[in-house]
Amino acid sequence: EADIYQTPRYLVIGTGKKITLECSQTMGHDKMYWYQQDPGMELHLIHYSYGVNSTEKGDLSSESTVSRIRTEHFPLTLESARPSHTSQYLCASSDGGKDTEAFFGQGTRLTVV
Amino acid sequence: SQQGEEDPQALSIQEGENATMNCSYKTSINNLQWYRQNSGRGLVHLILIRSNEREKHSGRLRVTLDTSKKSSSLLITASRAADTASYFCATRTGANNLFFGTGTRLTVIP
Numbered sequence: 001e002a003d004i005y006q007t008p009r010y011l012v013i014g015t016g017k018k019i020t021l022e023c024s025q026t027m028g029h030d031k032m033y034w035y036q037q038d039p040g041m042e043l044h045l046i047h048y049s050y051g052v053n054s055t056e057k058g059d060l061s062s063e064s065t066v067s068r069i070r071t072e073h074f075p076l077t078l079e080s081a082r083p084s085h086t087s088q089y090l091c092a093s094s095d096g097g098k099d100t101e102a103f104f105g106q107g108t109r110l111t112v113v
Numbered sequence: 114s115q116q117g118e119e120d121p122q123a124l125s126i127q128e129g130e131n132a133t134m135n136c137s138y139k140t141s142i143n144n145l146q147w148y149r150q151n152s153g154r155g156l157v158h159l160i161l162i163r164s165n166e167r168e169k170h171s172g173r174l175r176v177t178l179d180t181s182k183k184s185s186s187l188l189i190t191a192s193r194a195a196d197t198a199s200y201f202c203a204t205r206t207g208a209n210n211l212f213f214g215t216g217t218r219l220t221v222i223p
Contacts, residue, residue: 006155033210033211035213040215041199041201041215041216041218042213042214042215042216043156043201043213045210045211045212048210058210059212088153090155090156092155092156092211094211098143098144098205099143099144099161099163099205101146101158101161102146102148102156102158102203102211103158104148104155104156104157105155106154106155107153107154107155109153
C-alpha cells in the first residue's frame, strides 16, 4: 500500500461553498501532483509541485489553487464550488528521479449540487 | 489527450486469454509507465520502460516500446477475472511531469 492519503473520499457540497481537499504523503517525496479525472476516465494534470513553496499549474486550466508549505502536505482548494467542478480528484507523489513511479491516493470524488 | 491515445478504449476477453493494449504518444519521453486503476480508486504502478529499452517483462506483463513510432503495448498473458480494471499508459517528459493516456477498460469474463 502506498503511503499517500486523501480526505475526504467522497464529498457532496452546495454551489458557492469553499472546500479543501487534503493530500498527505509519508514517503518524503519532493514531487506531488493533482489530477482531475473525467467520467470517461482521462486524467488531466491540474497542479504540481517540485518541493516546498513550489507550485505550478498543469495543462488543464483549473479554478482551484494549491499550496505546499510542508513536504508531506499538498492541499487543493476551491474558493467557490460549482457543478462544473464535479469530478474525481487524484493526488500523487514521486521522488526526485526521472525513472521513478508515481504513488496515488485513493481519490476524492467531489459532487457539487 | 495531453500526450496520446490508448487503443482499444474497451476490451472484453475470456479468462485465460491474452490481452493487448496499445498506447501512442506525441513528444519525446524519458520513460513510459503503465498503471492500473480499479473502479473508483487510485492508480497503481505496474511497470516502467525507459526510452532506451525496447521490451520489459514483469510476471504476466510484457511491455514493448517503439520510440520511432512513439508507441507502446502492454500484454497481459493468461488473464484472470481479477485483472478486470482500467489500464493507463503514462509518459514522463523532459519537464519531468507524468502525462496519462485515455485508458483502456479491460473486462475479463470468468
